Amino acid sequence: MNIAVTSSPPSPGSRVVKGACPHDCPDTCALRITVEDGRVVKVQGQPDHPSTHGALCTKVSRYAERTYHPERLLQPLRRVSRKDEPPRFEPVSWEAALSDIASRLGRIAARDPQAILPYSYAGTMGMLQGEAMAGRFFNRIGASQLDRTICASAGAAALTATYGHKLGMHLPHFAESRLVLIWGSNSIASNLHFWTYANKAKREGAKLICIDPRKTETADKCHQHIALLPGTDGALALGLMHELTTNGWLDTDYISRYVDGWDELREKALAWPPERVAEVCGISADEVRGLARDYATTAPAAIRLNYGMQRVRGGGNAVRLIALLPCLTGAWKHRAGGLLLSSSGWFAPYKNPMLERPDLMTVKAPRVINMSTIGDELNRESSPEFGPRIEAVIVYNSNPVAVAPESPKVVKGFARADLFTVVLEHFMTDTADLADYVLPATTQMEHLDVHTSYGHTDVLINEPAVAPLGQAKSNTQIFRELAAACGFDDAAFLDSDEQLARQAFTDAIDFDALQQRGWQSLPLREAPFAEGGFLTGSGRADARGADYVPNYESATSTPELAARYPLAMISPPARNFLNSSFVNVKSLRDIEGEPLVEIHADDAAARGLADGAMVRVFNDRGSYLSRLHVSGRARPGVVNGLGVWWRKLGAEGTNVNELTHQRLTDMGKAPSFYDCLVEVAPA
Ligand SMILES: Nc1nc2c(c(=O)[nH]1)N[C@H]1C(S)=C(S)[C@@H](COP(=O)(O)OP(=O)(O)OC[C@H]3O[C@@H](n4cnc5c(=O)[nH]c(N)nc54)[C@H](O)[C@@H]3O)O[C@H]1N2
Ligand SMILES: Nc1nc2c(c(=O)[nH]1)N[C@H]1C(S)=C(S)[C@@H](COP(=O)(O)OP(=O)(O)OC[C@H]3O[C@@H](n4cnc5c(=O)[nH]c(N)nc54)[C@H](O)[C@@H]3O)O[C@H]1N2
Numbered sequence: 001m002n003i004a005v006t007s008s009p010p011s012p013g014s015r016v017v018k019g020a021c022p023h024d025c026p027d028t029c030a031l032r033i034t035v036e037d038g039r040v041v042k043v044q045g046q047p048d049h050p051s052t053h054g055a056l057c058t059k060v061s062r063y064a065e066r067t068y069h070p071e072r073l074l075q076p077l078r079r080v081s082r083k084d085e086p087p088r089f090e091p092v093s094w095e096a097a098l099s100d101i102a103s104r105l106g107r108i109a110a111r112d113p114q115a116i117l118p119y120s121y122a123g124t125m126g127m128l129q130g131e132a133m134a135g136r137f138f139n140r141i142g143a144s145q146l147d148r149t150i151c152a153s154a155g156a157a158a159l160t161a162t163y164g165h166k167l168g169m170h171l172p173h174f175a176e177s178r179l180v181l182i183w184g185s186n187s188i189a190s191n192l193h194f195w196t197y198a199n200k201a202k203r204e205g206a207k208l209i210c211i212d213p214r215k216t217e218t219a220d221k222c223h224q225h226i227a228l229l230p231g232t233d234g235a236l237a238l239g240l241m242h243e244l245t246t247n248g249w250l251d252t253d254y255i256s257r258y259v260d261g262w263d264e265l266r267e268k269a270l271a272w273p274p275e276r277v278a279e280v281c282g283i284s285a286d287e288v289r290g291l292a293r294d295y296a297t298t299a300p301a302a303i304r305l306n307y308g309m310q311r312v313r314g315g316g317n318a319v320r321l322i323a324l325l326p327c328l329t330g331a332w333k334h335r336a337g338g339l340l341l342s343s344s345g346w347f348a349p350y351k352n353p354m355l356e357r358p359d360l361m362t363v364k365a366p367r368v369i370n371m372s373t374i375g376d377e378l379n380r381e382s383s384p385e386f387g388p389r390i391e392a393v394i395v396y397n398s399n400p401v402a403v404a405p406e407s408p409k410v411v412k413g414f415a416r417a418d419l420f421t422v423v424l425e426h427f428m429t430d431t432a433d434l435a436d437y438v439l440p441a442t443t444q445m446e447h448l449d450v451h452t453s454y455g456h457t458d459v460l461i462n463e464p465a466v467a468p469l470g471q472a473k474s475n476t477q478i479f480r481e482l483a484a485a486c487g488f489d490d491a492a493f494l495d496s497d498e499q500l501a502r503q504a505f506t507d508a509i510d511f512d513a514l515q516q517r518g519w520q521s522l523p524l525r526e527a528p529f530a531e532g533g534f535l536t537g538s539g540r541a542d543a544r545g546a547d548y549v550p551n552y553e554s555a556t557s558t559p560e561l562a563a564r565y566p567l568a569m570i571s572p573p574a575r576n577f578l579n580s581s582f583v584n585v586k587s588l589r590d591i592e593g594e595p596l597v598e599i600h601a602d603d604a605a606a607r608g609l610a611d612g613a614m615v616r617v618f619n620d621r622g623s624y625l626s627r628l629h630v631s632g633r634a635r636p637g638v639v640n641g642l643g644v645w646w647r648k649l650g651a652e653g654t655n656v657n658e659l660t661h662q663r664l665t666d667m668g669k670a671p672s673f674y675d676c677l678v679e680v681a682p683a
């Protein structure tokens, strides 16, 4: 495993700063940042933070390389070329940039402020550099609101429907499980600090089973790998319920006390015998039977479900069905049994709902734009249903031109001559290339922040380690100054970062103690649902209405389309990138090599394709040039297009999102990135 474990003492004259990893990852590691002469020289994991235990992933141990990257944006830039020309920018002062941006936004707002749209996601997961000051600004100006759906909202809606909130097992307890299902997650790549606990369980004799269309690094290390077809997890869950029912493996006492709607769901499950499941999932009936037996007869049994499996049309229902499994076997009765998809709901009672100051909102019930369909939204005209055409977009903490689905439409939207785009960034990303103004933002080494997590249950602080580089400013400071340039004199815009940090939580999280220690664990119930206590209105887990929903695109749901595009494409993360972040860090890009697509030997042979060939992956939406990797990691019928590369670093200025579509999941209005048919041909 390529993790960096180091805890050498600081040399004399150096300083150690308490940090938190800002990236969109369930691990939210506590950092130990060593500074010498005002410069970060080392980024390590905090040895005493339980889940970090002194170890970082390869990416974040290179955080200094990213911070001091020669291509860091260090001054504000104004566009001088047209949007349909290669991008050219000139440096401009902060004063000139902010005053021009304020006057252009002011003119749009005078017509209709809802023509202004913020576009942000989790480039940093920090509460301050995320939405604390940005939210205040957009509320005050009266902008459209953004529905932040691009990653997790199908699973979030499903967990909330089933358990009443985004809650699950506590991370450390996985180490005591006897059976761990790693379902839709390449933990070693994307959730390394969970893997440590799973590996501990393995060493103590637990069985590990990976459920994933791709034979990942994680599948390599599990005892068993079930390589189902993408988007068929709901069918597998129903098949498991069939077996639990017909073999008498249900915990009828737990169900009768703590589950609503099982009678209805049981009827549906009985229609899914292993043979039918096998056909839909592309696996064997014995795999279904064996999995059911292991799950029902091993205790405690834990499921690490992750977001990889909910990026398909039926992602929400699949999460619901899987989340019900531990309610049917009573696995929740043990603290090392149950399921974890997200722990973020545990923080809800500790967060200040007023941090982003919804009371400043100047437009009553502004319209909501879904970030996952930004390609379509930017290309819409004004209409009574839609409202005003989008005239300005302020992008921060996100790189939509690379990460949003169906990028041909996203590019077309951002390339509109009449769209005013401001991008707050560290680097000249694909999105920044299409901006009118690019504003240099600080990195996690240069600003204060506070963090929660969606994998563990600790609050963390990130102290600034060094002064901002060049003329970079933090997101909070940029929105503060933009508010001033717009003439907003509300006191809310005068709060310093430390004041924001002190406002972020209720009194139960003491900021001074956080500064002292670096992190604070939430007090938690050991086995949260041992006696029900779900956060649904009834206190019971809710099974009503859950059912398998087939993909938008598959051999069974769209046979005509599948005749032209017979391969299902998934596009999970590349291990050494974080979404599109780090793609420009050379040492990491060198490990990944180049954009590649993995294919099974039979599918390659049927197309006369050789390992290492350049191929065109295509469908009706677009075409993507990529290196072919004939690989045991791909199952028949499925190709794996790894990573969200920067378009401009790809072979023809495209990436995998050239092929994905904008249709939304059954719950939570999320994108269905992994529900996508393609064909592969020689380039
Ligand atoms: N190194 C690295 N770490 C990351 C990220 C990154 O880009 N790089 N991204 C971060 C982010 S934003 C997120 S949301 C999390 C995501 O973390 P996870 O939810 O754990 O997702 P991934 O590691 O993307 O793993 C998804 C796995 O799901 C599999 N998969 C795809 N389709 C299906 C399906 O239909 N069913 C099943 N059962 N499996 C399927 C893929 O093959 C892949 O191995 O990771 C975070 N951590
Ligand atoms: N095909 C396909 N597409 C995907 C996925 C997939 O698996 N397959 N995964 C999806 C998922 S799970 C997610 S979460 C999204 C992620 O999509 P994004 O949230 O857009 O994530 P990144 O690509 O990492 O881009 C984040 C940007 O924020 C910038 N940034 C970081 N910190 C700061 C800061 O403090 N201030 C400012 N101003 N900028 C900062 C970084 O430099 C980076 O360019 O992508 C989605 N897209």
Ligand SMILES: [Mo]
Binding pocket: 024, 150, 151, 152
């Ligand atoms: Mo994500």
